[in-house]
Amino acid sequence: MPRSNPILDTIALRRALTRIAHEIAERNETSGDVVLLGVPRGGDHLARRLVAILETIWGHAVPVGTLDVSMHRDDLGTSATPTVHPTVMPFDLNGKIVVLVDDVLFSGRTTRAALDAMNDFGRPKCVQLAVLIDRGHRELPIRADFVGKNVPTARDERVEVSLKEDGGDDTVTMIRS
Amino acid sequence: MSWTRRHLLDIESLSAGEIVTVLDTARAFKAVGERVIKKVPALRGKTVVNLFIEPSTRTRISFELAAQRLSADVINFTAEASSLKKGETLKDTARNLEALNADIIIIRHSATGAPHFLSRFLNASVINAGDGAHEHPTQALLDLFTIREKKGKVAGLKVTILGDILYSRVARSNIWALTKLGAQVTLCGPATLVPRIFEKMGCRVTYNVDEAIADADIINLLRIQHERQRQSMFPSIGEYSTLFGLTRARMARTKPDVLIMHPGPINRGVEIDSEVADCARSVILAQVTNGLAVRMATLFLVSGGKGPQEVTA
Numbered sequence: 001m002p003r004s005n006p007i008l009d010t011i012a013l014r015r016a017l018t019r020i021a022h023e024i025a026e027r028n029e030t031s032g033d034v035v036l037l038g039v040p041r042g043g044d045h046l047a048r049r050l051v052a053i054l055e056t057i058w059g060h061a062v063p064v065g066t067l068d069v070s071m072h073r074d075d076l077g078t079s080a081t082p083t084v085h086p087t088v089m090p091f092d093l094n095g096k097i098v099v100l101v102d103d104v105l106f107s108g109r110t111t112r113a114a115l116d117a118m119n120d121f122g123r124p125k126c127v128q129l130a131v132l133i134d135r136g137h138r139e140l141p142i143r144a145d146f147v148g149k150n151v152p153t154a155r156d157e158r159v160e161v162s163l164k165e166d167g168g169d170d171t172v173t174m175i176r177s
Numbered sequence: 178m179s180w181t182r183r184h185l186l187d188i189e190s191l192s193a194g195e196i197v198t199v200l201d202t203a204r205a206f207k208a209v210g211e212r213v214i215k216k217v218p219a220l221r222g223k224t225v226v227n228l229f230i231e232p233s234t235r236t237r238i239s240f241e242l243a244a245q246r247l248s249a250d251v252i253n254f255t256a257e258a259s260s261l262k263k264g265e266t267l268k269d270t271a272r273n274l275e276a277l278n279a280d281i282i283i284i285r286h287s288a289t290g291a292p293h294f295l296s297r298f299l300n301a302s303v304i305n306a307g308d309g310a311h312e313h314p315t316q317a318l319l320d321l322f323t324i325r326e327k328k329g330k331v332a333g334l335k336v337t338i339l340g341d342i343l344y345s346r347v348a349r350s351n352i353w354a355l356t357k358l359g360a361q362v363t364l365c366g367p368a369t370l371v372p373r374i375f376e377k378m379g380c381r382v383t384y385n386v387d388e389a390i391a392d393a394d395i396i397n398l399l400r401i402q403h404e405r406q407r408q409s410m411f412p413s414i415g416e417y418s419t420l421f422g423l424t425r426a427r428m429a430r431t432k433p434d435v436l437i438m439h440p441g442p443i444n445r446g447v448e449i450d451s452e453v454a455d456c457a458r459s460v461i462l463a464q465v466t467n468g469l470a471v472r473m474a475t476l477f478l479v480s481g482g483k484g485p486q487e488v489t490a
Contacts, residue, residue, distance in 0.1 A: 076477075083202075086204055
C-alpha cells in the first residue's frame, strides 16, 4: 500500500513562495534586468505566482516566460514519452538575470536540460535557480539558489506537487510505494 | 495525451486522442523553426534512414530537414542508386540498414502495406511516407495541423476533397483523420476517380463540383496521379480542368473564408488556376512549413516509445 506524508500544506506553500520572492528581490538589486522562466508544468505556474509577488515588492512589471526542456532531455526512450510544451519567451534573454523556476529539484537533469535549452535563445548575464522542493539525490553538479523546503527522501519515494492551476489543492506530498 | 507507438504506419489505426497528441506536439516543434537557432538535440546520436523506393522530393526533403533539426544523422536511400536494382529484396535492404544500427526507417514504396511489412521484423521504428494508393499519414497530420491552426478547430468543419481520390493515398489518410476528428468530408471528381465505395469510409460523394465547393470551409485539391493510372480515366486534361479544376470563376462562388489546400506538387492550369494557387485563401505554402513541424513531432514521438530491447525482453 502506498503511504503518503504531507510536506507542505496550502499556507506553508504560500509562505514558502513569499519567502523565495523576497530572497530573489534581496539578491538582485538591479530588478529591471530580472526575468523568470518556468519549467512546465509545475514550475511554470510557480514562476507566475512568484512574478505576482515580485511585482508588488518592486512596483514594476517582471517578464515571465515558459521554457520547455523535453527536447533537450538525455533520457528520451528510457521513460515514458515526455509531453512537449511550447516555449514562450516574450523577451530577449541576452544580458538578463534569469531566475529558472521548477517545482522539484531531484537528479538535476531537468535543470541541465533547461540550461541547454536556454543556450538556443541567447546568453543571459547570469542564471539563478529557484525550486519549491529540493529532495536531494543529485546526479549532476547543480544546486538551487532559492529553496522553498529541503526534504530528505529515499530514491524510490515520489514527491507530488499539487497546484490549483492544474486542478489540485496547493499541497506537496511525499508518497512511499 | 498519450503516445506509446513505436511506428507510424497509417492513420486508420490511430485514435482521435493520438492524432491530437501529434498535433499538439507539432505546435511546440513549429516554434523551434521560428527561432534563430532552429535545432534541438532531442534525437542526438540517432540515425534516420530515408528509404525512398518511389520518387519524392518534398516529403523526403521535409523528413530530412526534420531529422536534422532534431540533431539526428540522416541517410538518404533512393531506389535508382541501390541494390534493389541488383535484385535485392526490400526485406534484405531493410535488414542491411538495420545492421548499420538505423533507429528510424522512413519508407516510401509503391506497394500498399510495405511499411507494415517492415515493422513486423525490424527493431527500428518505421514511419510510412506513402505506400502506394493506401496511406500517407504525415500528409494528413500536416493538413489537420494547418486546418486547426487557421480555423481553430477541425470538428464540424466541411471539408471537400476534389480530384483524383481513387489513386490518392493523401485522400485516404485525410478521410480517416478528418472523420475521426469530427469533420464532414465530401469527395468530388470524375466518377471514374471517385467511386461510391468511398461512402463506406464515412464521407459523402458527389459529382457536382459547384455543389461540393459552395459551402465548404476547406477545399483540398488533389493532383491527377498519372503514374498510378493504368488506363485513361477521363478524356483529356483540358476537359478535366473545365469540369473539375478550381478556376477563378468557381473560386468566386466559394465561402469568403474558405481555405484552399493542396499537398503538392501543383499543376497550374489543371486542377487549380494560377491565380487561385497564389491567392490569399491559399495555404499551400503554410502546409509545407507545417509539414516540417509535424514530421519533427512524429520522429520525436516514435523515438520516445520503448526501445527494441524492452519489447523483445
